[in-house]
Amino acid sequence: MATSRETRGSSYNGYVMLLVVLAVLAGPPLLAIISGGPGGAVIVGLIVGAVLSLLLSIGFFMIQPNQAVVITLFGEYRGTTRKEGLHWVWPWMMKEKVSVRAHNIHSERVKINDLRGNPIEIACNVVWRVSDTAQAVFDVDDYKEFVNIQIEAGLRTVGARHPYDDMSDEDETTLRGSADVVNQELIEELNERLMVAGIVVDEAGLTHLAYASEIAGAMLRRQQADAVIAARQKVVIGAVGMVEDALEKLSHDGIVELDDERRAAMVSNLMVVLCGDREAQPVVNAGTLYQ
Template identity: 80%
Template structure:
């Protein structure tokens, strides 16, 4: 973005000046009282001269114009809101102090919310690092950090945020695979939520800095394979789970068989040659690794008959 000519001279927020609104409200009340007294006590009768009538009309018109002039300049700011002031298109600062304020009527005013905004994006279909189509969505909490950039550097900063959230989500989603299909310990969208959320927040902050927007929090809320490959990927995940479970069972069985042979030999319970050891290992492995309960077979003879 730094190479973009349109963003070479970004706007910068500066404090704006405004008068105390309550003081100007008192002035407004004084003008209203003056008009009431003028109409009730100074209304000229039929015997008054032309000069008196002109003076009365002039005072009444002037007080009404003053009333309208002061009334137009009032504006109110709630907590976590800001008012951007412009004079004939020129930026004159931002007022962030909450309360009642007054400024000159020819100063244009635009209110900007500095509160936190929460956006839940639509589901976006993208390809992960390995080219698998996936569906992904996120939740973003953002706020306006620089009102001048938000108002003057982009056309519609709220629409800009929505578009950049989708673009940033696509970028981060394409950096990593959905799941780890190899033995390498790599970052995945499904297994590395903290890393992916951090990358998404940094990506969005970089993209939205031009609009004076700061992202406080960003995280994935939906992650799934696209429907056309969801069935195949589910079978692959089930196969991986079965293989992993079998691997643990076999490793445990080998350890148990080794302990049993060592215990029999050390305690002198029975002397086993290599052939008998092989037979015992085979039987124990079948019992420990089988999916069904073993059915014992009673051998009335010996191993050699």
């Protein structure tokens, strides 16, 4: 398929042509009146002026800021006009307005499988604009619908490249923890897909990311288990350090001499107190450790 390329179109100043149309409308009847012709000549002049002015008025079009008009002549592309203001072209030329302003699209939530095969729901927000009006009009059937379809396809492609979350100790890109990387990949993927339509994506980012409902409960329990394990690990490491400091302090200051059995009993008691979920109940030992 041949790729279209935008070229600069030519048009006439619309304000000058507006004066011409007014002159055409009023000229024939004024000439008939000045020449002193019969009343029928005046009527014919009015009809001729009205028909010509109506024909010429078809060529007028207005361009607003960040707007372009694609001009064709009998199906042949004759350029794009982007200059603001009132313009005029020959009445037999076709004109199609194209907005080159930034468009904002919030995609629908789609269900896909991540890299590990887990079903997830994902959605994104995309800011795009038309950079080449010729490609947007001639190379795709409906460029707005084309953008919507390619956004969903690009979102599925990027979402399937990475896991939702990191379940291992390896440092890898994840959809939940690497937002900047994923968003940049999404921009590059969409720009590559929309290049054929002359569309440029300025911004793209995930707006919704969650496990699908069928596995959300299981994944929540896994996350809770990970949190409990991490908390317990931190508590145990801290308790071991505290016990070690206590034993070293007792031995260094000569407060009490502990043999291996007493040392083991003290370590056990301190670990139970420091790592337990509930407050410890003190028990007064009136005898010895060997009773």
